[in-house]
Amino acid sequence: MAISPTFASICCFLLLLALAHSKTVKRDVKALNEIKASLGWRVVYAWVGDDPCGDGDLPPWSGVTCSQQGDYRVVTELEVYAVSIVGPFPTAVTNLLDLTKLDLHNNKLTGPIPPQIGNLKHLRILNLRWNKLQDVIPAEIGELKKLTHLYLSFNNLKGEIPVELANLPELRYLYVHENRLTGRIPPELGNLKNLRHLDVSNNHLTGTLRDFIRNGDGFSSLRNLYLNNNELSGGLPEQLANLTNLEILYLSYNKMIGAVPPKLAQIPRLTYLYLDHNSFIGRIADGFYKHPFLKELYIEGNQFRPGTKSKGTHKVLELTDTEFLF
Numbered sequence: 188m189a190i191s192p193t194f195a196s197i198c199c200f201l202l203l204l205a206l207a208h209s210k211t212v213k214r215d216v217k218a219l220n221e222i223k224a225s226l227g228w229r230v231v232y233a234w235v236g237d238d239p240c241g242d243g244d245l246p247p248w249s250g251v252t253c254s255q256q257g258d259y260r261v262v263t264e265l266e267v268y269a270v271s272i273v274g275p276f277p278t279a280v281t282n283l284l285d286l287t288k289l290d291l292h293n294n295k296l297t298g299p300i301p302p303q304i305g306n307l308k309h310l311r312i313l314n315l316r317w318n319k320l321q322d323v324i325p326a327e328i329g330e331l332k333k334l335t336h337l338y339l340s341f342n343n344l345k346g347e348i349p350v351e352l353a354n355l356p357e358l359r360y361l362y363v364h365e366n367r368l369t370g371r372i373p374p375e376l377g378n379l380k381n382l383r384h385l386d387v388s389n390n391h392l393t394g395t396l397r398d399f400i401r402n403g404d405g406f407s408s409l410r411n412l413y414l415n416n417n418e419l420s421g422g423l424p425e426q427l428a429n430l431t432n433l434e435i436l437y438l439s440y441n442k443m444i445g446a447v448p449p450k451l452a453q454i455p456r457l458t459y460l461y462l463d464h465n466s467f468i469g470r471i472a473d474g475f476y477k478h479p480f481l482k483e484l485y486i487e488g489n490q491f492r493p494g495t496k497s498k499g500t501h502k503v504l505e506l507t508d509t510e511f512l513f
Contacts, residue, residue: 208228211240211253211260214282219251221279226272248280254285261285268314269293281306292338294316300339305330314338316362321345324363329354340386341365348387350375357381364388364413372414374398377405386413388437389446396443403429415439415461423457423467425450439485443467449474457481464488 206390213267219239223231233249236242238251240260247253251263262283262452269417281303287310296318298508303328307423311334320342328337329351340362347370348363358379364386371394372387385406396419400406403426412430422445427436434456451457452474457467460475467489475484 198213203426204317207384209255209258209260210285211262212256214284215239215260215262218279220284220437223248225274225277225339226267227274227277228487230267230270233478239411253286256285260460263309264288264290266290267294276300276315278303283307284309287333288312290314292340293310293316296321297321299323302327304328307331308333310334312336315342316340318342323347324349324368326351328352330357335381336360338362338412339366342434347371348373348376348392352376353378355379359408360384362386364392365388368392368499370394372399374405377401379406379410382406384411385409387415387417391415392419394419396427397421400424400426400430402426406430408424408432410456411435413437417441418511419443421445423431423451425446427451428453433457437461437469438465440464441469445469448473451475452478455480459483461485462489466490468492 200221204378216238222260223234225413236245239262241250241279250266251262254263256402259381262462263285265280265283265286267295268290272291275298276296278301281301284306286307289307289310290312296360299314299322300320302325306323307332310331313331313336314412316338316444324339329349332355334355335357337358341506344363344366346366348368350373352361353373353375356379357383360383367391368387369392376382376385383431392498409430410432411434419441419477420443422443427450428450431454435458438459445467447462447467449472452472457478463485465488468491468494471486472500475481503507505512
């Protein structure tokens with residue numbers, strides 16, 4: 188049965204009317220006012236009134252999205268980014284228990300990410316990139332079972348990538364590049380059936396691809412894998428060919444050795460392959476140059492034998508319509 192535009196408009200009006208006359212749950216009002224007190228004038232000037240979801244003629248606070256839950260309103264999104272917030276991560280954020288999106292990127296937040304972040308059980312998007320956050324990535328992030336996007340790049344985070352991130356069944360995008368992370372990449376991340384993009388580049392990570400990939404029976408949805416600018420060692424395992432959805436493999440500037448297995452040319456969707464500035468030897472198989480989708484193949488800065496195609500340097504084709512998410 189089709190719904191008339193008039194009926195839909197009436198329903199929308201009634202919903203807005205209900206929101207206007209509902210009260211915001213006290214827990215969220217208290218939390219947002221604590222955050223308001225800690226963030227400084229750049230945010231405060233746009234946060235007028237005591238109720239973050241709006242009160243009477245006052246609109247909701249800028250960057251705050253609220254939803255109706257029974258007879259009350261709750262805060263479901265908080266987006267306060269690129270306003271040069273200075274100071275420690277506002278712990279009161281972790282009391283906004285109905286948040287589905289938290290975006291504080293491109294500020295100047297310092298100190299650790301509090302372990303209480305694990306309280307936000309409904310969170311789907313967590314964006315803290317481009318700050319000055321320190322200390323380790325809290326294992327409690329692994330309790331956010333609905334998380335699909337995790338952005339922690341461009342901070343000063345240290346320590347190892349917590350294996351608990353492998354407990355996020357809905358995770359699709361994991362960005363932790365440009366930090367000070369050490370240790371091995373947890374192979375358990377291969378259990379994430381929905382993971383499409385993994386970027387751990389520009390850290391101090393060690394270990395081998397063989398340990399990371401295991402038997403190549405994981406990472407079933409992985410499309411983009413950025414491991415460049417680390418301290419990875421060992422060779423290229425043939426099991427990489429089992430990552431049949433892989434489109435981008437970026438291994439530049441590591442300490443990898445050995446020959447490039449011709450079998451990797453069988454990855455059906457491989458589009459960009461960066462092997463430069465390692466210690467690979469031998470020759471590049473003709474299959475890479477005949478690959479129907481391969482657009483860029485960088486191999487300079489290695490020890491390939493003379494006679495390798497493209498004069499031992501690289502094959503470069505035009506970039507077109509690959510999607511990058513940052």
